[in-house]
Amino acid sequence: MLSSAATPYLPAATHGSDLAATVHTAGQVATVALILTVCIALYLLTCLVWPFGKCRRCKGAGKFKSPFGNAYRHCGKCDGSGLRVRIGRKVISYYRRTHNAATNSTSKGRGK
Numbered sequence: 001m002l003s004s005a006a007t008p009y010l011p012a013a014t015h016g017s018d019l020a021a022t023v024h025t026a027g028q029v030a031t032v033a034l035i036l037t038v039c040i041a042l043y044l045l046t047c048l049v050w051p052f053g054k055c056r057r058c059k060g061a062g063k064f065k066s067p068f069g070n071a072y073r074h075c076g077k078c079d080g081s082g083l084r085v086r087i088g089r090k091v092i093s094y095y096r097r098t099h100n101a102a103t104n105s106t107s108k109g110r111g112k
């Protein structure tokens with residue numbers, strides 16, 4: 001025998017049917033896919049209810065204080081609002097836009 005001593009687990013592993021191993025792996029993939037889908041759905045749901053997060057540059061303050069006096073300037077990234085649109089909300093908006101464009105295909109549209 002060439003590699004029976006080196007790989008003692010190989011004969012036992014191949015002794016069972018390959019179909020069962022494939023089904024087992026497919027089941028694991030399906031489980032992971034299901035968990036991922038549920039997580040994404042929950043995330044999108046939270047993005048529907050709470051579409052904004054804190055701006056990462058100004059940490060939600062919307063402005064930067066000057067080190068001298070009471071002067072401050074607005075944050076350029078969020079235009080002083082301190083808000084950031086979450087990625088999931090952008091995905092939802094993109095989906096709605098394309099979905100509405102598809103369903104309103106019979107209308108004249110806005111033209112170019």
Ligand SMILES: [Zn+2]
Pocket residue numbers: 055056057058059060062063075076077078079080081082083
């Ligand atoms: Zn900001």
